[in-house]
Amino acid sequence: MTREQEYVLRTVEERGVRLIRLWFTDVTGRPKSFAITPVELETAFEEGMHFDGSSIDGFSRVQESDVLALPDASTFELLPWLSSDENSARMFCDIETVGGEPFAGDSRHVLRRNLRAAHELGYTFMCAPEMEFFYFADGRPDRVPEPLDSGSYFELTTADMANDLRRRTIQTLETMGIPVEYSFHEDSPSQHEIDLRYTNALEMADNIVTLRLVVKELAQERGVYATFMPQPLAGVQGSGMHTHMSLFDGERNVFHDPETGDLSSEARCFIAGLLVHSREITAVTNQLVNSYKRLIVGTEAPTSVSWAHNNRSALVRVPVTKQGKQSSTRIEYRAPDPACNPYLAFSVMLNAGLRGIEKNYELPVEAAENLFELSDSERRDLDIVSLPQSLAEALEVMETSELVAETLGDHIFEWFLKNKRTEWNAYKAQVTPFELAQYLPNW
Amino acid sequence: MLVFPDPAPPELAQALDMAGYGWQPVPDEATVRSAEPRGGWSGAIVCADVEPERAYALARAIRRTEQPVTPLLLLISGAQLSDLELREDLFDDFMLTPFHPRELEARLKHLLWRSGKGSRPEIVEYEGLRLNLENYQASMNGTPLDLTYMEYELLKFLAANPAKVFTRETLLSRVWGYEYYGGARTVDVHVRRLRAKLGEEHAGLIQTVRSVGYRFGQSRWS
Numbered sequence: 001m002t003r004e005q006e007y008v009l010r011t012v013e014e015r016g017v018r019l020i021r022l023w024f025t026d027v028t029g030r031p032k033s034f035a036i037t038p039v040e041l042e043t044a045f046e047e048g049m050h051f052d053g054s055s056i057d058g059f060s061r062v063q064e065s066d067v068l069a070l071p072d073a074s075t076f077e078l079l080p081w082l083s084s085d086e087n088s089a090r091m092f093c094d095i096e097t098v099g100g101e102p103f104a105g106d107s108r109h110v111l112r113r114n115l116r117a118a119h120e121l122g123y124t125f126m127c128a129p130e131m132e133f134f135y136f137a138d139g140r141p142d143r144v145p146e147p148l149d150s151g152s153y154f155e156l157t158t159a160d161m162a163n164d165l166r167r168r169t170i171q172t173l174e175t176m177g178i179p180v181e182y183s184f185h186e187d188s189p190s191q192h193e194i195d196l197r198y199t200n201a202l203e204m205a206d207n208i209v210t211l212r213l214v215v216k217e218l219a220q221e222r223g224v225y226a227t228f229m230p231q232p233l234a235g236v237q238g239s240g241m242h243t244h245m246s247l248f249d250g251e252r253n254v255f256h257d258p259e260t261g262d263l264s265s266e267a268r269c270f271i272a273g274l275l276v277h278s279r280e281i282t283a284v285t286n287q288l289v290n291s292y293k294r295l296i297v298g299t300e301a302p303t304s305v306s307w308a309h310n311n312r313s314a315l316v317r318v319p320v321t322k323q324g325k326q327s328s329t330r331i332e333y334r335a336p337d338p339a340c341n342p343y344l345a346f347s348v349m350l351n352a353g354l355r356g357i358e359k360n361y362e363l364p365v366e367a368a369e370n371l372f373e374l375s376d377s378e379r380r381d382l383d384i385v386s387l388p389q390s391l392a393e394a395l396e397v398m399e400t401s402e403l404v405a406e407t408l409g410d411h412i413f414e415w416f417l418k419n420k421r422t423e424w425n426a427y428k429a430q431v432t433p434f435e436l437a438q439y440l441p442n443w
Numbered sequence: 444m445l446v447f448p449d450p451a452p453p454e455l456a457q458a459l460d461m462a463g464y465g466w467q468p469v470p471d472e473a474t475v476r477s478a479e480p481r482g483g484w485s486g487a488i489v490c491a492d493v494e495p496e497r498a499y500a501l502a503r504a505i506r507r508t509e510q511p512v513t514p515l516l517l518l519i520s521g522a523q524l525s526d527l528e529l530r531e532d533l534f535d536d537f538m539l540t541p542f543h544p545r546e547l548e549a550r551l552k553h554l555l556w557r558s559g560k561g562s563r564p565e566i567v568e569y570e571g572l573r574l575n576l577e578n579y580q581a582s583m584n585g586t587p588l589d590l591t592y593m594e595y596e597l598l599k600f601l602a603a604n605p606a607k608v609f610t611r612e613t614l615l616s617r618v619w620g621y622e623y624y625g626g627a628r629t630v631d632v633h634v635r636r637l638r639a640k641l642g643e644e645h646a647g648l649i650q651t652v653r654s655v656g657y658r659f660g661q662s663r664w665s
Contacts, residue, residue, distance in 0.1 A: 004592040008592070010578055074593065077591065179636060
């Protein structure tokens with residue numbers, strides 16, 4: 001038993017915790033949880049908790065469906081939104097096979113493995129995502145979602161309610177050790193954004209899973225529905241998860257060149273790596289059929305493989321940092337959406353960038369003009385390639401990617417392709433309202 | 444608690460910090476006298492595994508006087524066991540290096556108890572903040588603070604050393620241990636988390652000292 005585990009046991013006792021929820025995610029990044037009592041906690045630390053993984057997406061391998069959940073004591077947090085006389089806490093788990101090996105379908109392990117490899121090269125990978133989401137009146141899937149604060153005659157009171165809800169959400173996150181940098185009402189009706197302060201990628205991926213849950217739970221408490229679906233409404237900005245990234249070597253920000261005060265050569269190679277491999281990793285950073293309804297020309301979401309210092313239509317943006325704030329030199333990858341599996345998304349983003357450093361990729365020229373205004377032929381002249389336009393195209397490119405296969409491992413790589421193809425085929429077989437409206441009267 | 448030599452071996456420094464003991468490294472006998480805290484040394488840890496002759500000389504000097512320092516824990520390597528013969532009066536207990544931090548903690552606790560000096564302080568307090576080292580619980584003005592283990596350890600270290608400025612490297616080595624995986628940025632991340640948990644009103648307890656590191660509580664000069 002480590003000190004950290006003892007600390008947890010002691011805290012459970014002192015704080016009267018009745019239930020400990022063990023959290024992990026399936027391969028799509030959706031949270032899974034089962035609860036144990038304090039009596040079982042010591043066994044959970046020492047031996048892990050058995051469960052049947054065959055019902056979990058991406059875990060199923062019929063011949064070896066039993067897996068072990070080992071709680072990570074460093075992630076122990078009380079769940080502050082639950083009533084205090086029945087304290088509950090959570091820990092994230094690492095999943096192992098009964099033989100004690102890391103389980104290949106555990107995406108948290110995939111990120112751990114990739115971070116360890118980066119660490120061998122001397123790098124610590126830091127991330128800070130901007131999480132966008134919508135509040136709706138309810139979550140009924142059979143009609144167009146109804147925003148809380150637009151087109152509604154009680155706009156003022158509901159807008160107040162949404163802002164109040166966001167404030168309470170932030171307070172809850174902070175109590176759970178998830179510091180928030182900014183938060184505000186976004187462009188679209190009922191759309192909100194919470195920006196998290198950077199931390200190492202594994203902790204951040206855990207934080208994203210927690211944030212998605214906290215946002216949804218607290219909304220539910222107030223009788224409304226929160227969603228991280230990338231494009232729940234047509235004709236407005238969708239929800240993205242712009243992710244700020246930096247590499248540190250000890251105290252040194254690797255992306256910062258102290259001589260020029262600008263991007264270091266490693267940073268330039270990292271961006272080049274992201275650009276070169278962006279098409280391959282898009283299926284992972286944007287994993288839903290619906291994700292591609294956000295990545296369209298004319299919105300703020302990126303559609304072309306490009307970079308720029310301060311051009312919000314670019315895929316990679318280099319934010320201006322304050323003089324003397326070398327530690328804040330970072331790059332922002334604008335494709336991902338908040339419905340991704342953060343463990344897998346951070347893994348492929350990191351490795352795409354690192355491949356750029358390893359192979360010394362050359363950074364193309366910065367995109368000067370607003371890329372949205374270019375015609376197709378102008379884009380061709382400028383050698384600008386587009387991000388995949390659909391999940392089907394993204395999967396096709398991903399399948400050819402040795403980088404993604406290596407990063408995710410065979411088990412997840414194959415399961416992901418198969419599962420997502422099934423999703424695409426089911427979608428393709430739909431006859432949509434668009435088609436009926438467009439074709440029925442005319443044909 | 445007196446520690447020889449100066450600087451103390453990092454694993455010893457870290458183990459003592461983790462266990463919550465206040466300690467001071469001393470390079471020689473003269474410093475033992477000049478740096479003696481009011482009320483005397485509560486005990487001594489003498490590492491004899493690197494420079495045995497100087498270590499035994501120091502142990503002799505602080506034991507064969509009118510007011511010997513007790514208890515004295517001697518750290519030696521396995522090959523030095525024969526050194527103990529005829530030196531029984533120099534130490535109260537010994538421990539082999541490399542040692543396990545938990546063993547050090549257990550031995551010290553027992554030695555201090557036996558010598559009637561009680562044990563380490565069990566409560567660290569600063570304004571409304573209260574840390575109970577026995578059961579790991581922290582509170583602010585009576586309201587429990589729910590901290591992770593590393594947040595707790597960092598806060599404990601800072602609160603036990605108020606008004607001192609620590610660099611990120613120092614905090615990393617004293618609280619996490621040298622080989623910690625996350626690098627020095629880990630400290631910033633944990634400080635932010637602690638500030639978030641302390642809440643706006645008390646976030647200022649941990650001050651950022653520009654281009655140096657962090658300080659807990661008010662500076663001694665302000």
